[in-house]
Amino acid sequence: MPTATARTLDHPVRAEIRLEAVLHALSDPVRLQVVRFLAGLADGEEAACSALDLAVTKSTSTHHYRVLREAGLIRQVYRGTAKMSVVRREDLDALFPGLLDTVLTADAAQRRRLS
């Protein structure tokens, strides 16, 4: 049976979040898709990784979620056997005002342009 420690995922605290890591995390189309999806949920609403159908393998998906979590973009917690994710909007907006929204707007504009 996993211990409480094994079931807790590492996250940077707000002061440890770095712009370079956030930009790197957002520089991949699959990770951008995850953030777009999570940012579109109601405030504070969590989603399981399985809620979004990514065109990648399970292990690649897990990798992308981990990059997002370790960069400070999302928070992940276990609820029973499900790993639930939520965007750290409050932390991001406090550190980098407007950045998340500007990137999501740019992403939406690009998808319109390329479709």
Add this chain to the structure above:
Amino acid sequence: MPTATARTLDHPVRAEIRLEAVLHALSDPVRLQVVRFLAGLADGEEAACSALDLAVTKSTSTHHYRVLREAGLIRQVYRGTAKMSVVRREDLDALFPGLLDTVLTADAAQRRRLS
């Protein structure tokens, strides 16, 4: 003697610039330093790579400028033996309104926070 072709550097046209590549280019502290420097110049002013003293080797510096150029963040042209660089602000602002300024503001805030 280099031909005209050899002296011309490849750049994506505006429509080829991709958000993911721009974010990746900006996700490195040295490249962020270059963009910060170039964005601080007067409108249209070019700078030689040697104008900025980066804490990296010449070949690493050349690599970083190339990543920025291929992502569409900067334009580079030869003037005699010097390679001159300028931020593609007009292209970036047209494609991703506010993105460059938001990133530079976030970068400035982070540097204040960490200093």
